[in-house]
Every structure is written in structure tokens, then in C-alpha cells.
Amino acid sequence: MTAEGKEKIKVIHGAGGKAMDELIGNHVLNTFTNKSAGKIGLDNLDDGATIEGYAGRTLVLTTDSHVVSPLFFPGGDIGRLAVSGTVNDLAVMGADPLALTSSIIVEEGLEMNVLDRIFQSMEETCREAGMPIITGDTKVMERGNIDRIAINTAGVGVADEPVPDSGFSPGDKIIVTGTIGDHGMALIQFREGLTFKTKLKSDTAPLNHLLKIARDAGDVTGMKDPTRGGLAAGLNEMADKSHLGLTIHEGKIPIKDPVMGVSDLIGISPYNVANEGKAIIMASPGTAEDVVGALRDNPLGKDAKIIGEVTEERPGKVILETEVGGRRFLDAPLGDPVPRIC
Amino acid sequence: MKFKFKDKERAKQLIGVIEDYVPDRGIKIVHVCGTHEVTITNNGIRSLLPEGVDIREGPGCPVCVTPTRDLDAAIKLARKGAIIAAFGDMMNVPGTEYSLNDLGPEGAEVKMVYSVSGAVELARKVDSEVVFLGVGFETTAPMTAAVLSEDPPDNFSIIPSNKLIPPAMASLMELPDNNVDGFIAPGHVSTIIGCRPYEPIAEKYGVPIVVGGFEPLDILYSIALIVKGVATENPSVENGYPRAVNYDGNSRSRELIEEVFRVEPGLWRGIGKIRDSGLGLRDEYKQYDALARFDVHPEEGEEVLPNCLCPQVLTARATPDQCGMFGEECTPGHPYGPCMVGDEAMCNIWFKYGGRPQL
Numbered sequence: 001m002t003a004e005g006k007e008k009i010k011v012i013h014g015a016g017g018k019a020m021d022e023l024i025g026n027h028v029l030n031t032f033t034n035k036s037a038g039k040i041g042l043d044n045l046d047d048g049a050t051i052e053g054y055a056g057r058t059l060v061l062t063t064d065s066h067v068v069s070p071l072f073f074p075g076g077d078i079g080r081l082a083v084s085g086t087v088n089d090l091a092v093m094g095a096d097p098l099a100l101t102s103s104i105i106v107e108e109g110l111e112m113n114v115l116d117r118i119f120q121s122m123e124e125t126c127r128e129a130g131m132p133i134i135t136g137d138t139k140v141m142e143r144g145n146i147d148r149i150a151i152n153t154a155g156v157g158v159a160d161e162p163v164p165d166s167g168f169s170p171g172d173k174i175i176v177t178g179t180i181g182d183h184g185m186a187l188i189q190f191r192e193g194l195t196f197k198t199k200l201k202s203d204t205a206p207l208n209h210l211l212k213i214a215r216d217a218g219d220v221t222g223m224k225d226p227t228r229g230g231l232a233a234g235l236n237e238m239a240d241k242s243h244l245g246l247t248i249h250e251g252k253i254p255i256k257d258p259v260m261g262v263s264d265l266i267g268i269s270p271y272n273v274a275n276e277g278k279a280i281i282m283a284s285p286g287t288a289e290d291v292v293g294a295l296r297d298n299p300l301g302k303d304a305k306i307i308g309e310v311t312e313e314r315p316g317k318v319i320l321e322t323e324v325g326g327r328r329f330l331d332a333p334l335g336d337p338v339p340r341i342c
Numbered sequence: 343m344k345f346k347f348k349d350k351e352r353a354k355q356l357i358g359v360i361e362d363y364v365p366d367r368g369i370k371i372v373h374v375c376g377t378h379e380v381t382i383t384n385n386g387i388r389s390l391l392p393e394g395v396d397i398r399e400g401p402g403c404p405v406c407v408t409p410t411r412d413l414d415a416a417i418k419l420a421r422k423g424a425i426i427a428a429f430g431d432m433m434n435v436p437g438t439e440y441s442l443n444d445l446g447p448e449g450a451e452v453k454m455v456y457s458v459s460g461a462v463e464l465a466r467k468v469d470s471e472v473v474f475l476g477v478g479f480e481t482t483a484p485m486t487a488a489v490l491s492e493d494p495p496d497n498f499s500i501i502p503s504n505k506l507i508p509p510a511m512a513s514l515m516e517l518p519d520n521n522v523d524g525f526i527a528p529g530h531v532s533t534i535i536g537c538r539p540y541e542p543i544a545e546k547y548g549v550p551i552v553v554g555g556f557e558p559l560d561i562l563y564s565i566a567l568i569v570k571g572v573a574t575e576n577p578s579v580e581n582g583y584p585r586a587v588n589y590d591g592n593s594r595s596r597e598l599i600e601e602v603f604r605v606e607p608g609l610w611r612g613i614g615k616i617r618d619s620g621l622g623l624r625d626e627y628k629q630y631d632a633l634a635r636f637d638v639h640p641e642e643g644e645e646v647l648p649n650c651l652c653p654q655v656l657t658a659r660a661t662p663d664q665c666g667m668f669g670e671e672c673t674p675g676h677p678y679g680p681c682m683v684g685d686e687a688m689c690n691i692w693f694k695y696g697g698r699p700q701l
Binding site for chain 2: 321323329334
């Protein structure tokens with residue numbers, strides 16, 4: 001579909017919410033016609049795509065561009081984010097990552113030592129994930145034509161059986177691998193200069209090892225990394241694609257006190273902001289406790305918890321049972337309320 | 343500490359009281375504060391209440407009631423080269439033709455600030471004129487008054503658009519089809535004005551008024567007091583938020599408002615003119631009135647958009663889901679009416695917290 005009139009791209013179009021869905025639905029998916037090379041392609045809008053028949057296994061391919069302001073923030077930086085984001089997209093597809101690419105666009109005038117620090121951080125994160133960067137590209141733009149740096153990483157992984165974000169059944173348990181809202185709220189706290197006793201830290205981390213542990217510990221039926229739009233966007237996407245209902249219990253969702261503090265102060269829900277080192281995992285009721293137990297043995301999964309269950313009630317919707325006992329829909333946010341954080 | 347105000351057992355006790363006293367004919371309670379609406383919808387409070395208890399939001403969203411006249415004035419000034427400093431919530435509000443957000447691509451400068459002090463700081467840093475769009479209720483007025491009384495920079499001025507809540511509550515009672523049985527009075531506004539300004543309303547119209555806090559249990563407590571007040575025919579004013587609100591309010595803040603502003607008729611978007619509900623600048627402070635300074639005289643614009651149910655929503659006569667445009671042609675991304683814009687706007691809150699908070 002070609003846009004008529006004066007419609008312009010706004011920040012919210014890239015924010016991972018409903019506005020972005022409209023952009024992708026109306027302008028991307030409607031334009032391109034050749035959109036898959038295997039079972040999961042562009043139309044599935046999953047975290048990655050698959051190409052079957054790789055020595056009897058399935059190749060999983062994904063790509064992600066990263067812009068963040070500031071470049072360095074408590075708990076991470078754009079380099080760590082760029083590696084983790086792509087590794088995690090592969091990991092939630094049930095794939096073991098094989099290799100990454102790195103493509104950077106830099107603004108004229110960026111200090112070389114800033115670039116070096118970013119590369120060093122990418123190197124360290126790759127080492128954590130056990131991932132090589134095997135090819136790359138560098139472009140420099142004239143001053144003012146881009147804000148300092150943008151990094152695109154693509155990743156390829158391999159899976160015996162890819163885990164789509166909709167393959168679960170009623171009765172399956174909903175697990176989160178740790179506390180929710182850390183990345184988004186840390187960036188808000190840092191940007192706004194809000195000071196508390198506790199400094200919030202982003203949770204940016206590669207999850208491939210952790211999610212392999214989860215897959216090995218039980219019957220994992222769906223996974224998603226709740227980045228832009230947060231837990232609310234992630235769960236809604238899963239509910240929407242599976243045509244099942246998801247019920248979650250507010251009192252069970254792990255949230256750090258200072259995250260809740262910043263959230264109350266500025267009126268942005270922790271469910272609506274990005275996580276960069278957490279995953280939503282669906283597991284069969286019989287193995288969910290085993291999955292949580294295995295996750296908790298790993299430092300990245302120490303706060304893992306069952307937060308709800310898949311139901312047949314209200315297909316496509318997420319229902320939140322609040323702490324005082326009320327019930328309401330938890331809808332996907334229209335966009336990430338905090339632009340340019342991942 | 344963390345869950346003190348969300349305790350399920352205490353909530354059950356309060357709901358028990360509400361059930362005991364709710365009259366068979368049902369009861370309609372109106373609150374006048376966007377933050378109350380957030381607590382109510384975010385916590386699914388409506389789903390906890392017995393049938394017949396209808397909780398509505400009245401004209402408690404400063405963004406929604408800011409008339410297009412003031413918005414159009416800001417847009418005009420921005421095009422004349424002034425930097426407009428406004429609260430984030432105001433950016434997306436549709437004026438007669440444009441919103442402040444639409445000006446970005448034109449090159450006009452619109453800056454988001456968190457308070458009037460942010461706007462003054464901005465004025466100190468730049469040479470251009472900085473105009474603060476001074477919206478809000480009794481809560482933001484003292485800040486603006488304080489800034490103006492402390493000799494702000496010469497390139498700073500405001501579009502005075504502050505409004506007063508008690509006259510709006512009284513005007514609601516004058517509507518023939520309102521059926522309001524009681525009010526939850528706004529906690530933040532009441533920290534400034536105290537509880538006394540509500541007494542004449544409770545007396546004249548025979549409705550209980552309870553100043554409410556912002557935790558789920560605060561709201562349930564306020565509702566319980568109102569339901570009991572209605573059932574026992576005791577329309578008194580009570581302070582249900584004593585940990586923040588003094589019955590007599592904050593006299594220093596009121597003095598500041600008094601010094602800088604004078605009470606005049608207020609223009610409320612979707613409602614119209616309400617007597618004694620607006621704050622204009624006193625003559626001694628007229629030099630900070632941006633409209634006078636730049637000789638801008640915007641006309642009263644299109645306050646009510648065709649097919650928009652905002653006027654009914656703002657006067658507690660309709661709920662957002664009764665509007666044909668809600669969630670379809672009107673969303674926070676593409677707001678049609680002002681009630682869809684900003685964190686305190688009822689349609690926005692209903693959209694954000696699930697569209698049907700009575701689930």
C-alpha cells in the first residue's frame with residue numbers, strides 16, 4: 001500500500017507497539033511478495049526466520065538494528081545491546097547461535113576511543129555468548145546525518161526443532177526468566193537524572209546458554225524476548241498469534257522495588273518497557289516447575305517465576321489479575337513510551 | 343510497606359461495607375482526577391465493585407479541558423518564532439487544525455518540560471522568547487505563581503490556562519441529566535485548597551464528597567464512605583486522604599495563587615464557560631501574559647468535534663466505550679478527541695488499561 005497525502009514517519013512507528021504493527025502490516029508485508037525460504041518467514045513476524053534442510057536441522061536467521069541514547073548506560077552499552085539482541089532473537093527461536101555479522105554506521109566526528117569501547121564491549125559479550133562475528137561492514141556519514149552510531153547485527157543459528165512464539169496449549173504455564181522492566185526503567189532513571197538509593201541497571205545479556213538450559217529441563221512450547229513494548233507487548237503478541245488467552249497474576253510478576261518506584265513516579269508501567277536480558281517461556285504444566293528450577297540455578301535466571309497460565313478464555317487477549325483482586329485486560333502498548341532505548 | 347495499600351483482605355472488607363450500604367436503585371459516583379482513573383482502571387477496581395456502583399471520571403483531566411483557543415494561541419506563537427514549552431501530554435492534543443506535535447516538521451520549536459521551572463530554565467539559556475503553556479488545576483497554579491513572583495527572565499511569558507475544580511464540580515450538579523450521588527474529590531488538588539471549598543457543594547446539592555488518595559485501598563475507602571453517606575443521608579465532606587491532605591489545605595500556596603492570579607470565567611473544552619473557574623493574571627503580572635505581549639487574539643475554536651463523545655465523557659454522562667470512535671478511529675496514536683490524549687485522559691486510560699476496565 002502506498003501512503004497518500006502527508007503521512008510522515010514518526011518515532012512511534014519504530015517503537016514496537018501498535019503503530020509499528022500498522023507500519024509493518026500496511027507498508028512492508030503488503031509490498032514484498034517473496035517472503036519465505038522455509039516454514040517461518042517474514043509474514044510470521046516471529047523473532048527470526050527458518051530455512052529447513054541444513055544437515056537434517058533447521059537454520060534460523062535474524063537481524064536487528066540498534067540505536068540507543070545514551071550510548072553507554074548503567075548495565076550496558078550499544079555494543080552489548082547489539083550482540084545480545086540478535087543472540088536472544090535466535091535463542092528464543094530455540095536455536096543455538098552459530099555466528100553474527102556486524103554492520104555499523106558512524107557519524108563523522110565520533111571519538112575513536114568511543115568506537116573502541118563499543119567494539120570492546122561487543123567482543124566481551126560475544127565471548128559470554130560463545131559467538132564469533134564473522135563478517136561486517138562500516139559506513140561513515142557526514143556530521144549531522146546520523147546521531148553518532150547505529151549498529152546492525154544479523155545472526156544465524158541452528159535448531160533441531162524451532163520454538164515458534166505460538167506453539168503452546170491451554171494449561172501451559174507462563175514463565176519469566178527474571179525481573180521485568182529493568183532495562184527500560186534504568187534508561188529512564190539515567191536519562192531523567194532521577195536519583196534513588198539504588199541505581200537501576202539494565203539487564204542486557206545474551207540468553208542463549210540460559211534458554212538452552214530451559215529447553216533441556218522441560219517441555220518448552222513457546223518463547224519470546226520481551227524487548228520493545230515490554231512484557232505487555234510480548235504476551236499480547238503470543239496471545240494474538242496462538243488465538244489463546246493468557247492470564248497473569250500481578251503479585252507473582254518479579255519486579256525490583258526501585259523499578260516499581262520509578263514506574264510509580266513517572267507513570268509508565270514496568271510491563272510496557274523493554275527488557276534486554278529476559279525471556280517469556282511457555283512450558284507444559286508437568287514440566288514448568290522443572291524449567292523454573294533449572295533457570296534458577298543460573299545467575300541470569302535466578303529470579304525466574306511462573307506468572308500465569310495459558311487459557312481458552314478470551315482468545316487473543318491477556319488478562320491481568322491485579323493484587324487487590326481485580327481483573328483487567330493487559331493490552332499491548334501503542335509504542336514503547338521511551339524512544340530509542342534498544 | 344510495598345503492598346500496604348493493595349492488601350487483598352482489606353480490600354474485601356471495604357467491598358463488604360460497600361455491598362452492605364449500596365442502595366437498590368444503584369449509585370453513581372464521580373471522581374475529578376485522571377490519576378484516580380488510573381488507579382481505578384489499572385487495578386481493575388470496577389470489576390471488584392457490586393453491581394449498581396457506577397464510578398465515572400468528570401472533568402478531571404487538565405489536558406482534555408484546555409480549550410482549543412489556548413492551544414491555537416500556542417501554535418500561532420510557535421509560528422511567530424517563540425519557543426513553546428509545554429507538558430508532554432499537551433503535545434498530541436488536537437487544536438482546531440493542528441497539534442503542537444505537528445509543528446516539528448515545520449521547524450517551529452516546541453519543547454517538552456516537566457514543570458514551569460523547566461520552562462524558566464530554558465528561557466535563561468536562550469535568547470528567543472519562551473512561552474509556557476500554563477495548563478492544569480490548583481495543583482500547578484502555585485508553581486506558576488511562584489515563578490512569576492520571583493522575577494523571571496524578560497523573555498519568559500505564559501499562556502494562562504489554569505482552571506479551578508470546585509466550580510466545575512458544582513456545574514456538573516447543575517446539568518439536568520447528571521444523576522451524581524457523590525464525589526471523590528481530587529487528592530492532589532486538595533493538598534492545596536484543603537476540604538472546605540467542597541462544603542458548599544455538599545450542602546447545596548446534598549451529595550457526600552470524600553477527598554481520596556491514589557492507592558487502590560484509598561479509592562475503595564472513599565467509595566465506602568460515599569456509599570455509606572448516601573445510604574444514611576449524610577452528605578458531608580470527609581478527608582479520606584489525611585496522610586497528604588490537611589483539611590485547611592496549604593495556605594502559602596493559596597496566597598501565592600491569590601497574589602498572581604485573579605478568578606475569572608473559565609473556558610472548558612467540551613463543556614463551555616463556567617463561572618469563576620479560570621485563573622487570569624492580575625494587572626501587576628500582565629507583562630507575563632504571552633497573548634498580550636505578542637498581541638495574539640485567538641478566537642474560540644472548534645471545541646466539540648463531530649461524533650466525538652468527549653463532552654459527555656468529561657461530564658460523566660458517558661463512558662469511553664459508548665463512543666463509536668473509541669479504539670477504532672480514535673486511539674492514542676491517532677487521537678481524534680482530547681480525551682484520548684495524555685495520561686490523565688479517560689479514553690486514553692481506558693484504552694491503555696484494557697478498554698473495558700469492568701472486565
